[in-house]
Amino acid sequence: MSRYDKYEALIFDLDGTLLDSMPAHFAAWQQTATDFGFEVDESWYHSRGGSPTILTAQTLVKELGLAIEPQTLADHKTQSFKHLMEAHLEQLPFVEVAKRYAGKKPMAVGTGTLTDIAARMLEKSGLLHLFDHVVGADQVSAHKPAPDTFLHCAQLMNVSPEKCLVFEDAIFGIDAAAAAGMDVIDVRVTDVGLD
Structure with a gap:
C-alpha cells in the first residue's frame, strides 16, 4: 500500500x-531585466519560488525603485517565457x-x-x-x-x-x-x- x-x-x-x-522562468526574467535596463540575481529569483509573475514584478519595481508599471514587466516576462519554455x-x-x-x-x-x-x-x-x-x-x-x-x-x-x-x-x-x-x-x- x-x-x-x-x-x-x-x-x-x-x-x-x-x-x-525554473531555468526558463529565470531566463525570461533575465531577458526582461536586460530589455528594461536592470539586473536580476539568480539567488534572489530562487527565493521567489512559487510566487506568481505579477507579484515578482511588483517586488522588483519596489525593491529597485523602477519607474515601470509592474503589469508591463509581468507581461514582458510572460511573453519571453512563452518563447523559452519548450526547451525547459x-x-x-x-x-x-x-x-x-x-x-x-x-x-x-x-x-x-x-x-x-x-x-x-x-x-x-x-x-x-x-x-x-x-x-x-x-x-x-x-x-x-x-x-x-x-x-x-x-x-x-x-x-x-x-x-x-x-x-x-x-x-x-x-x-x-x-x-x-x-x-x-x-x-x-x-x-x-x-x-
Whole structure:
C-alpha cells in the first residue's frame, strides 16, 4: 500500500514539482531585466519560488525603485517565457505519482503560472491528460502563500481540503498547503516512494 492511498485527491504544483521549468522562468526574467535596463540575481529569483509573475514584478519595481508599471514587466516576462519554455520541460520524478493515480483519484495542478501557459506546458510535456483541473494564478485573487489556489483545486474536485495531499517544491507553496489544512510533500527532500 502506498503512503498516498489514504488521500482522496492529489494536488501538484507545476514548476519545480512536475516540470523542471525554473531555468526558463529565470531566463525570461533575465531577458526582461536586460530589455528594461536592470539586473536580476539568480539567488534572489530562487527565493521567489512559487510566487506568481505579477507579484515578482511588483517586488522588483519596489525593491529597485523602477519607474515601470509592474503589469508591463509581468507581461514582458510572460511573453519571453512563452518563447523559452519548450526547451525547459523536463519531467521530474513526482510525475510518476501522477501517472500512477491518473484515473484512480481526482488530481489537479495548482500553480502560480497563468492557467493557459500551465496547460500549454503540461500539453507539450505530454502530461495534461493526467489531470482533472488546472488552477493558475488568474483563477484566484490571493496567491501562494495564501491557501486559495489549493482550496480552489479541492473545490473543483469536490473533495474536502483535509483529504487532499499537495506536492510542492517551494516555501510559498508549502505554506499555502498548510494554510489550506492539507498535508504536503516537499518534493525537494522526499523520495517518490511508490514501491
